Amino acid sequence: MEKVTSVEEYIEKHSLFKNELELLREIINSTELEETIKWSSPVYTLNNKNVIGLGAFKHHFGIWFFNGVFVKDEKKVLVNAQEDKTKALRQLRFQTITDIDKNLVLNYVKEAIENQKLGKELKPKRHTKSLSMPLELKDLISDNAAFKTSFESLTTYKQREYCEYISSAKREITKQTRMEKIIPLVLQGIGLNDKYR
Incomplete structure (x- = not known):
């Protein structure tokens, strides 16, 4: 997989959802988040901390919230991509441009920003095996x-x-x-x- 170096390049590469990704990007860029590329995908940060990311896949596209577990999700639209594995990450998935509710997206993004400012972060737990000595x-x-x-x-x-x-x-x-x-x-x-x- 070749490395993506800009958000424009990422969107071009996922041309199936080009208009949809541009719309989400526009909503996100209306906030104070800083746009960057990490892991060959668009990631939006606040004080160098990952807040959200933009992603396109085979059958859907969307936004992932790095600490989405703290977003209230009153509309019950956030998805845990891997139950029992993923602890903090949540996704807001769409299949078409008509699925995008601009106000809802903006509200969820703003809440994620506020949570980041408050320092809400789920730290991964280290699994330590006890030392079994022969x-x-x-x-x-x-x-x-x-x-x-x-x-x-x-x-x-x-x-x-x-x-x-x-x-x-x-x-x-x-x-x-x-x-x-x-x-x-x-x-x-x-x-x-x-x-x-």
């Missing part, structure tokens, strides 16, 4: 103070790599061989896969 590693940590200090100074990601490396060995002899391999690496503060990064 018994062999626990024993080594409790018996060897230098190893314990070095292991605890590694990032959680590197600790997890070592735990999975030992746990994934099926045979006891393989676990022992792997334990012998990791001891000097951990003592040097090196991650298991650092040489590949």
Whole structure:
């Protein structure tokens, strides 16, 4: 997919909805939002924060609201594109130019701007897996103070790599061989896969 460098180019590329996109663009540009291109699509920002975007697809076009979850949506027109996956993003979809209610679009855009000014933002939650440490590693940590200090100074990601490396060995002899391999690496503060990064 070739990179789009301007809103005009984006609209030309989606000529099926050319007039529709131009109308939405006109409505959005009547506000204080700044027009830019991100991810090869028109995105409108306020103080460098993404507020809304303009998009055209095979069977519809519309506006997406980056923090649309906070828009009141009294008319029940906003769509969550991927239930259970998309948390904040909401879309206002259209199929023809006659579907566009200028006042409704402007009101929703203005509310999104106001929400941005108020700092309403849904921050993605980081999913942290608990560290499942194999018994062999626990024993080594409790018996060897230098190893314990070095292991605890590694990032959680590197600790997890070592735990999975030992746990994934099926045979006891393989676990022992792997334990012998990791001891000097951990003592040097090196991650298991650092040489590949």
